[in-house]
Amino acid sequence: MFDVLQPYPPDPILRLIADFRADPRTDKVDLGVGVYKDEAGHTPIMAAVKAAESRVFAGEDSKAYIGPAGVPEFNVEIQKLTFGAGHPALASARVATVLTPGGCGALRVGAELLKRAAPGATIWVSDPTWANHIPLLGNAGLKIREYPYYDRATSTLRFDAMMSALAEAARGEVVLLHGCCHNPCGADLDLDQWRAVADLAERRGFLPFVDLAYQGLGDGLDADAAGLRLLAERVPEMLVASSCSKNFGLYRERVGSLSVVGDSAQRAEIAVSHVNNIVRGIYSMPPSHGGAIVAEILRDPVLDAQWRAELGAMRDRINGLRRLLREQLQERGVARDFAFIERERGMFSFLGLSEAQVARLIGEFGIYMVNSSRINVAGISQANVDYVVEALAAVMAG
C-alpha cells in the first residue's frame, strides 16, 4: 500500500542540520536551527545538567513505568518555575501539569485537549509563527487563523493590527501567544501589551495558549514569564506549553510540560484526566530521564544556583552577540538600520533578506539560515562575525 505515497520533503528547519553537516567548507557558519552554541560553535551540556544526570543514574533503582503524567517531582517544580512560586493560580490549585516529550509534545497534547473540549475550534496564531506550530496544532484538527504580529519592512510589532484582529476572536476560540523570545522574529510584547491582551481575553472570552520555549534566554527567568503570569491572574482558563530544550540544553532528551489552568481546582483536575487519557492513546507515557534531571536541579539549591548562573551566562552571551552584530554592521556601513537586532530577544531575528539573498549566503558563503532570513543569533561568534558581516554586506549590495 505504500506505493501510493510520494516522497515528502524534509522539514525546512531540520533539513538545515543535514545540509550544514554535509558542507565541506571550513569557514561555514550555522545560523539555522535554534540551538544554543558557545564561542566554538558547540552546543555544550550544562555542568548542572551533567551533575544532576550522574546523580539520577546513581540513585535510580527501577525502570518501571511512571504513568502518563510523568515524573511527579518535575511537575511540581516546573509549575513553580513557570508561574512563579506563590502565584495565586498555584495557591488555589487551579493549575495541573504533566511532563511531555518536549514543548512539541505539550503543544500537540494541548491541541488534542482543545479538540475534545471544543471540537472544530479555531486557534489564532501570530503571523509569522514557528513553522511547526501549524502541523502540531492543525494536525490535531484545530482550524488555524492568523493575527498580524510583525512587520518585516520596519522590523516592528504590529500591535494595533494584532489587537484589532483578536477583537474578532470569540469565546470558544483559542489564541496562541509566544511567552517570550518570539520564534521567528524575536519581538516580544511588553507588560502593558500583555495587560491589554489580558483585558481583551477577559472581554472576548477567548482562551490563551502560551508557548514558553525560551524562558530565561530573553531578559531572565521571571521577566520572560511575566506576561503569562499576568494572564494567569486574570483569565479563568488557559494552557501553557513549556520546553526545557533550550534553557536546560536538554534538546534530544525531549523534556517539556503542559499546564492546564482551570477556573477551579476541580475543573483543572478533570481536564488533566483527559490529558492523561490523550497521552495514553498517543505515546502512553513520556520518557522520564530528562524530567528527572530537571527535578534534581530544581530541588537542590546548589544545582539550582549553578544552573541559573549558567543560563544567565548563555543569555548574556546571546544579548552580547546581538549588540556585536549590530555594531559591526553599522561600522561596515551597511545601508540598513539593524538596531532592531539589539532590541529583539532570544535566539532569533529576521535579517529582512530575500530568499535569493539567503540562497547566495548559503551557496557562496556557507552561511546557513532559514530561507525567511531568520537567523539563530547564538551561531554568531567573535571568530565568525567579520566573515558574516562581510557576506551580508556583499549580498545586500546586490
Ligand code: LMR
Ligand atoms: C527552531 O525553531 O529552530 C527550533 O525550535 C528547533 C525546531 O525544532 O524547529
